[in-house]
Amino acid sequence: MNMEPERITVTSPLLPDLADFNALLQDIWSRKWITNNGFYIKQLETKLCSYLKIPFISVFTNGTLPLITALQALRITGEVITTPFSFVATTHSIWWNGLKPVFVDIDPVTCNINPDKIEAAITPRTSAIMPVHCYGNPCDTKRIKEIADKYHLKVIYDAAHAFGVEKDGESILKHGDLSTLSFHATKVFNTIEGGAMVMADESMKKYIDYLKNFGFAGETEVVAPGINSKMDEVRSAYGLINLNKVDTAIQARKKVAEKYREALKDVPGIRFMENIPGVRHNYGYFPIFVNEKEYGMSRDALYEKMKEANVYGRRYFYPLISTFSTYRGLESSAPSNLPVATRLADEVICLPIHHALSAEDVNRVIEQIVK
Ligand SMILES: Cc1ncc(COP(=O)(O)O)c(C=O)c1O
Numbered sequence: 001m002n003m004e005p006e007r008i009t010v011t012s013p014l015l016p017d018l019a020d021f022n023a024l025l026q027d028i029w030s031r032k033w034i035t036n037n038g039f040y041i042k043q044l045e046t047k048l049c050s051y052l053k054i055p056f057i058s059v060f061t062n063g064t065l066p067l068i069t070a071l072q073a074l075r076i077t078g079e080v081i082t083t084p085f086s087f088v089a090t091t092h093s094i095w096w097n098g099l100k101p102v103f104v105d106i107d108p109v110t111c112n113i114n115p116d117k118i119e120a121a122i123t124p125r126t127s128a129i130m131p132v133h134c135y136g137n138p139c140d141t142k143r144i145k146e147i148a149d150k151y152h153l154k155v156i157y158d159a160a161h162a163f164g165v166e167k168d169g170e171s172i173l174k175h176g177d178l179s180t181l182s183f184h185a186t187k188v189f190n191t192i193e194g195g196a197m198v199m200a201d202e203s204m205k206k207y208i209d210y211l212k213n214f215g216f217a218g219e220t221e222v223v224a225p226g227i228n229s230k231m232d233e234v235r236s237a238y239g240l241i242n243l244n245k246v247d248t249a250i251q252a253r254k255k256v257a258e259k260y261r262e263a264l265k266d267v268p269g270i271r272f273m274e275n276i277p278g279v280r281h282n283y284g285y286f287p288i289f290v291n292e293k294e295y296g297m298s299r300d301a302l303y304e305k306m307k308e309a310n311v312y313g314r315r316y317f318y319p320l321i322s323t324f325s326t327y328r329g330l331e332s333s334a335p336s337n338l339p340v341a342t343r344l345a346d347e348v349i350c351l352p353i354h355h356a357l358s359a360e361d362v363n364r365v366i367e368q369i370v371k
Pocket of ligand 1 (some may be wrong): 062063064065086087089090132158161182183184193194195197
């Protein structure tokens with residue numbers, strides 16, 4: 001008999017009830033319109049605007065293409081200041097536009113780009129800043145705006161982690177020139193694959209809608225060298241059902257986070273993030289930072305030990321983007337330029353957290369960490 005305990009995964013997709021999804025699939029089948037700004041795509045955009053408290057959104061086929069498209073739409077040139085402590089798609093989107101990423105170190109508490117370090121990285125070629133609301137923690141949007149205004153830079157927020165995050169009752173997605181979301185299966189809100197761009201005005205929404213559809217502005221008119229990154233009807237319908245479930249999922253995640261915080265608060269060498277006053281968090285991630293000296297075990301040793309017990313965390317973000325072969329030759333990739341990001345990438349493990357994690361599962365995770 002196999003006595004191995006059941007695998008606990010770092011996340012688990014929020015799935016619509018199959019009967020609900022089937023009903024919408026039947027409707028899509030009867031409409032015979034499966035993509036290109038169809039009924040469910042439009043409905044998803046309307047419902048997302050209302051849920052997220054934002055004026056305009058354009059849904060995409062994933063969370064990487066809106067990043068690439070945002071840089072195109074704002075005609076960014078030269079250099080883009082960004083964080084190395086993110087998922088590779090952030091920097092890849094800069095590279096895919098033929099631009100130079102310039103890495104700036106992060107704040108040790110929020111893991112977001114450190115505004116104090118941005119000005120020193122600005123050159124005459126800099127035209128934009130691409131920060132990330134890492135783990136859904138809001139960036140210092142006020143400071144970033146002041147710097148951007150002073151140097152006439154555009155700001156594109158990679159808000160892939162920040163679905164539903166609010167600060168003082170306002171959506172975090174309202175900051176910067178544009179913000180992007182990912183609706184990947186691993187995210188708090190998912191459409192299997194999917195994403196979106198959030199903008200402040202209708203004319204930008206129109207332009208982005210053209211760009212994601214090859215630049216078509218009508219049957220025969222192409223206004224820009226666009227791409228195809230459209231969302232389809234099936235995944236929009238799936239998303240609409242999930243949108244009704246996302247608040248319950250966030251509440252379940254919150255309970256998991258609270259259990260972790262309570263259990264880990266006195267473990268020497270284990271640090272975690274606290275809630276930020278005034279912020280509505282989405283509990284998408286629960287990173288812990290392992291101080292090898294104080295904890296008595298390295299991050300990697302703990303990660304492997306957890307795996308042996310069938311508990312799968314994720315070293316997210318490790319390795320740093322700046323260490324990948326494409327980027328490691330850049331001057332800004334030098335570890336001496338990124339001491340905080342370099343240290344945290346070596347300390348971090350994101351613990352399992354999702355809507356369906358049972359109390360026993362949470363205890364099994366905790367047991368691995370509390371010696
Ligand atoms: C910070 C960040 N940016 C961008 C992306 C890319 O999103 P997608 O996987 O939907 O293309 C992700 C996805 O994991 C992400 O975490």
